[in-house]
Amino acid sequence: MSLISVRPEGLYCAQGDFYIDPWRKVETALITHAHSDHARSGSEHYYAIHSSAGILRKRLGQDIDLKPMQYGDKIKLGNTWVSFHSAGHVLGSAQIRVEHKDDVWCISGDYKRCADPTCEPFEVVECDTYITEATFGLPIYRWQSGATTAEQIYRWWQRDLERPSLLFCYSFGKAQRVLAELTQFTDKTVYVHGAVQALTEIYRQVGVNMLPTVPTSQTEKSYRFQGDLVIAPPSGHRSTWMKRFKRPQTAFASGWMAVRGARRRRGYERGFILSDHADWPSLIRTVKETKATTVYVTHGQNDVLSRYLTEQLGINAMPLDTLFEGEVDN
Structure with missing residues (x-):
């Protein structure tokens, strides 16, 4: 060099x-x-x-x-x-x-x-x-478009509106991309982990259009998140933070989901291939x-x-x- x-x-x-x-x-x-x-x-x-x-x-x-x-x-x-x-x-x-x-x-x-x-x-x-x-x-490793993956995420979310839908992904970059891509399909509020909310607000300040978000910490303790999408970083999976969600369906969005068996090894019900x-x-x-x-x-x-x-x-x-x-x- x-x-x-x-x-x-x-x-x-x-x-x-x-x-x-x-x-x-x-x-x-x-x-x-x-x-x-x-x-x-x-x-x-x-x-x-x-x-x-x-x-x-x-x-x-x-x-x-x-x-x-x-x-x-x-x-x-x-x-x-x-x-x-x-x-x-x-x-x-x-x-x-x-x-x-x-x-x-x-x-x-x-x-x-x-x-x-x-x-x-x-x-x-x-x-x-x-x-x-x-x-x-x-x-x-070969990706589909983000719009295609967002549609898959939306259909998964809508598949079971009796339960919370917990989507785990990196709090900087991936979470905001999901929130932006999903505007093609809905305008519904998404609930987010505090680590996601803090960075999402910075994206909003520079004009990035995303779905509205509310931190899970700002909801009443009795709120059930029934039919809601909740986005959190991987550190939230199987943590005490998850205890307030009753029978959630879980998924992970990452390029690593292209590897067969990765979803099962990480303990998620569903994997979405989405990479930055x-x-x-x-x-x-x-x-x-x-x-x-x-x-x-x-x-x-x-x-x-x-x-x-x-x-x-x-x-x-x-x-x-x-x-x-x-x-x-x-």
């Missing part, structure tokens, strides 16, 4: 003297998005897309020194030119383009290619070297469209994808080990 290198603190650009999604405290951190494996607290200065500011401040502290960026705007850091480009992953997610002389690198962060009403669509960034994620870097990451065809398509001649593959199935890119496409691709671990339920 040259323009970007791996240090104990994270991905480092010596020409610009900054880190991208560092996993330790640094002076200058460029953040691709606000999931906790990419946005860590303690750094002196942060750069991130403006629409992610509310969530970053909630997670890292209201008083962080945050310089908001607009998609496509260029700034000069050291001897480099840097710009942020939409990753289509979650609200405010970005790929980071770094240019030094005639060498252009792009660090993808996490990304997806399918439509999502809660965030800007993915932008292809042509570059010489691309650092791509590979969370779902196996051929078995690129599937296998999208990973390959993206690498091709960047026209990168060198590709580093990180996060997840990096060995499988890098081998495919090398052997099938003739690209100089190799795994890159980082501390990016995927969405953490918090």
Whole structure:
């Protein structure tokens, strides 16, 4: 590696003297998005897309020194030119383009290619070297549209209106996407876990249209949630929080539901395949469209994808080990 290198603190650009999604405290951190494996607290200065500011401040502290960026705007850091480009992953997610002389690198962060009403669509960034994620870097991972999955969720919810319908998914990104996709089918209020409500309000503040929500904590103790949809993070499953729901039907929305047996192992009655990451065809398509001649593959199935890119496409691709671990339920 040259323009970007791996240090104990994270991905480092010596020409610009900054880190991208560092996993330790640094002076200058460029953040691709606000999931906790990419946005860590303690750094002196942060750069991130403006629409992610509310969530970053909630997670890292209201008083962080945050310089908001607009998609496509260029700034000069050291001897480099840097710009942020939409990753289509979650609200405010970005790929980071770094240019030094005639060498252009792009660090993808996490990304997806399918439509999502809660965030800007993915932008292809042509570059010489691309650092791509590979969370779902196996051929078995192929997604339907979010609208199709939302219809499945709606039909499951309506199937049994005598019971509460508890849908578990990540509180940042996935929950808001479900709430937005479901507006095609209903305008009914959805009840949510407190962790979901706090982040959903931030989405509303930047104009994302979603179903109305009420925290479960604001209902009377005698309320039965009969026929209601309730959205909660995975940490709520089989917790004391669940005790107030009598005979609920349960489901989990995640890309991991594409793996046979995953739903049963996790203890849910139903699984819905819905991911905020690129599937296998999208990973390959993206690498091709960047026209990168060198590709580093990180996060997840990096060995499988890098081998495919090398052997099938003739690209100089190799795994890159980082501390990016995927969405953490918090």
